Amino acid sequence: MSSTWFWIVVVAVVVLVAVLVSGLLIARRRRISLDKAREVEAKPKRGSYTASGGIALAPGGEAESVEDPVHPVEDRPEVDGQPAVGDDAAVPRDSGQRTVRDVKLPEPAVDTVDTVAEEIDEIDPATGRLERLRGRLSKSRSVFGQSLLGLLGAGDLDEDSWQEVEDTLLVADLGAATTDQIVQRLRDELSRKAVRSSAEARAVLHEVLTAALSTDGHRAVRALPHQVDGQKQPAVVLVAGVNGTGKTTTTGKLARVLVAQGSTVVLGAADTFRAAAADQLQTWGERVGATVVRGKEGADPAAVAFDAVKRGIEDGVDAVLVDTAGRLHTKTGLMDELGKVKRVVEKQAKVDEVLLVLDATTGQNGLAQARVFAEVVDVTGIVLTKLDGTAKGGIVFQVQRELGVPVKLVGLGEGPDDLAPFEPGAFVDALLG
Numbered sequence: 001m002s003s004t005w006f007w008i009v010v011v012a013v014v015v016l017v018a019v020l021v022s023g024l025l026i027a028r029r030r031r032i033s034l035d036k037a038r039e040v041e042a043k044p045k046r047g048s049y050t051a052s053g054g055i056a057l058a059p060g061g062e063a064e065s066v067e068d069p070v071h072p073v074e075d076r077p078e079v080d081g082q083p084a085v086g087d088d089a090a091v092p093r094d095s096g097q098r099t100v101r102d103v104k105l106p107e108p109a110v111d112t113v114d115t116v117a118e119e120i121d122e123i124d125p126a127t128g129r130l131e132r133l134r135g136r137l138s139k140s141r142s143v144f145g146q147s148l149l150g151l152l153g154a155g156d157l158d159e160d161s162w163q164e165v166e167d168t169l170l171v172a173d174l175g176a177a178t179t180d181q182i183v184q185r186l187r188d189e190l191s192r193k194a195v196r197s198s199a200e201a202r203a204v205l206h207e208v209l210t211a212a213l214s215t216d217g218h219r220a221v222r223a224l225p226h227q228v229d230g231q232k233q234p235a236v237v238l239v240a241g242v243n244g245t246g247k248t249t250t251t252g253k254l255a256r257v258l259v260a261q262g263s264t265v266v267l268g269a270a271d272t273f274r275a276a277a278a279d280q281l282q283t284w285g286e287r288v289g290a291t292v293v294r295g296k297e298g299a300d301p302a303a304v305a306f307d308a309v310k311r312g313i314e315d316g317v318d319a320v321l322v323d324t325a326g327r328l329h330t331k332t333g334l335m336d337e338l339g340k341v342k343r344v345v346e347k348q349a350k351v352d353e354v355l356l357v358l359d360a361t362t363g364q365n366g367l368a369q370a371r372v373f374a375e376v377v378d379v380t381g382i383v384l385t386k387l388d389g390t391a392k393g394g395i396v397f398q399v400q401r402e403l404g405v406p407v408k409l410v411g412l413g414e415g416p417d418d419l420a421p422f423e424p425g426a427f428v429d430a431l432l433g
């Protein structure tokens with residue numbers, strides 16, 4: 001009896017083990033086949049573009065537009081073709097798919113305008129520009145020079161006066177953190193040096209403000225050519241920013257600085273949303289004899305940028321400056337497009353400099369913009385424009401501190417040569433008057 005039970009138990013155990021093993025095998029095989037299917041799905045199609053790796057896989061600028069079409073100007077809800085709120089949602093996701101027959105083949109995207117300047121502009125030398133243009137900072141100077149020096153030069157300061165110093169710095173858009181740091185240093189230095197005269201107070205203020213503008217980053221604009229595998233490669237500079245900050249103007253002004261220093265330049269008008277922007281850039285190009293590569297209105301900006309760099313390499317120029325379309329930093333689609341412009345360009349040449357153009361008159365909003373741009377493209381330098389039109393020159397301090405990116409250039413007017421290199425000492429000097 002007991003041996004019968006023994007054999008029943010043995011048979012049951014064997015059956016149980018067999019069932020478990022076969023179950024495991026089936027489950028494993030299923031898992032493998034599922035993974036394989038995913039692997040196949042994940043493999044990028046040839047010539048397509050996958051965002052996951054961050055690297056564009058298509059071989060040329062035009063190929064990109066097949067899978068990632070341009071924002072057609074006529075689909076935009078606004079009247080003048082510029083990006084606006086609701087832009088990304090212009091074509092609802094559930095709208096009818098276009099068939100192959102509906103799709104109009106694009107015309108060649110790019111025109112190149114070889115400008116032979118009949119009369120090339122006389123260009124102001126770039127050296128000493130900040131000094132020459134210091135008068136343009138008069139609005140900010142009234143805050144720093146008159147208000148601050150008035151307070152600090154008056155001798156021993158009581159707490160009310162220090163509060164006024166703090167308020168003055170905040171009104172000039174230095175931001176809370178920078179203001180705190182500067183006030184603390186001023187307090188320390190003024191008492192340590194037992195400052196008595198207004199001249200001494202000016203010297204201390206100069207020193208403290210200049211130190212607050214120091215940065216580890218280099219301020220030189222990387223716009224000179226370099227060698228790649230023994231071949232001359234132009235420097236590639238991308239100019240980005242929101243609408244109306246002064247990107248096109250800055251690109252034109254920078255081209256003039258480079259030409260004045262003996263460089264050859266190709267300008268890429270990758271602002272294809274606004275036809276006037278390309279015309280504007282072409283005018284800048286004509287005035288200094290630079291070739292302009294531009295696209296048809298609504299063309300893929302990445303394709304135009306790509307062709308501009310290609311042309312720059314073929315012509316052996318020293319620098320290619322690419323003016324991109326103004327984009328609202330709140331619009332994900334447009335920001336992605338900027339990332340794409342950079343990635344497409346980098347298929348043939350490294351982007352050496354990404355200049356973010358910020359309008360100094362927009363204050364805190366400019367900072368918010370800068371943070372978003374810095375996430376999409378590696379911003380390597382800031383151009384702060386319209387400093388001539390604001391009393392908030394203190395934004396320079398805040399921009400650098402918050403972004404950790406050096407201010408490289410400042411715009412001090414609408415004139416063609418009103419762009420100056422940013423030098424902390426000379427800038428503070430101009431602010432203090």
Ligand SMILES: Nc1nc2c(ncn2[C@@H]2O[C@H](COP(=O)(O)OP(=O)(O)OP(=O)(O)O)[C@@H](O)[C@H]2O)c(=O)[nH]1
Pocket residue numbers: 241242243244245246247248249250271274277325326327385386387388389410411412413414418
């Ligand atoms: N006062 C002053 N005006 C400037 C400065 N820089 C640019 N501007 C003016 O700002 C306006 C806009 O400049 P654009 O260069 O067209 O700006 P943008 O960023 O290319 O504009 P979008 O292409 O629309 O995005 C123009 O009227 C320029 O003359 C500056 O440093 N000071």
